[in-house]
Amino acid sequence: MINPLSDPLVENVIIDNVADVVRLEATQEGVAIVTINRPKRRNALNSLAVEGLTEVFETLQGASGVRVVFLRGAEGHFCAGADLTEMQSALPDWTEADFRAAGESFAALLRAIEETPALTVALCEGAARGAGVGLAAACDITLATAQATFGFPEVRLGLAPALSASPVARAVGWREARALFVTGQTIDAAYAARVGLVREVLADAADLDRAMDRLIDWVMTSAPQAAAETKQMLREAEDRDEATKDQLARRGAALRAGAEAREGVAAFLERRKPAWRG
DSSP, X not given: OOOSOOSSOOSSOOOXXXXXXXXXXXXXXXXXXXXXXXXXXXXXXXXXXXXXXXXHHHHHTTOTTOOEEEEEEGGGOOBOSBOXXXXXXXXXXXXXXXXXXXXXXXXXXXXXXXXXXXXEEEXXXXXXXXXHHHHHHHSSEEEEETTOEEEOGGGGGTOOOTTTHHHHHHHHOHHHHHHHHHHOOEEEHHHHHHTTSOSEEESSHHHHHHHHHHHHHHHTTSOHHHHHHHHHHHHHHSOOOHHHHHHHHHHHHHHHTSHHHHHHHHHHHTTSOOGGGO
């Protein structure tokens, strides 16, 4: 795939049809803003969005002039999770192996975010659900407006947030993660801050922009190599049990290919109760 960044960084650099769903803006000072651009779907992730985001973050890993990367959604929502319309269209033909491959693509995106040397910051407004919360948790910092909400509706759809489990559990702890995942409850920004998912809650979008400026000022006082090495050392100190991750991905793919997922996704899109709710 063609490298989406020019040298040096310039704005509007993503190419081809990926530009329809992911935008990248960057300044010569080293500030990059990555925007998920599917507002009509509340910025839900389809396969093209996952591909575009992965492409961007993998390229940003090698962009030495980048000091901070902000990830946000277009027009008032962060990310509504996986695109269930795309998933439903795939269900009749996809095998568990196909869902496994799709899961591996999302895992590669999370890894690309986590391995970006620059400070990564999620800016959450509106809805953050499922895989969208996973994206936010994979970033170094999450900021949210007071109106933002977070949740994992997967269990209500016959699914499991398998691939988001690791970054979310690192942020909130496994006990709180179990509660969030198994209940499927939606939490507000204040609760998300109390459990460690969000670092700071801002009153509104204007306050969020001012918080961005403050972070940029702080980041620019840090030595770039020292900051990158610090992130690398912390990653190496974390538990990187690849066998466990692989097992989670396989279980998640099995659920996506199963009967409960077919019924749950269909019920959601048809605005009806799934069979298990009577």
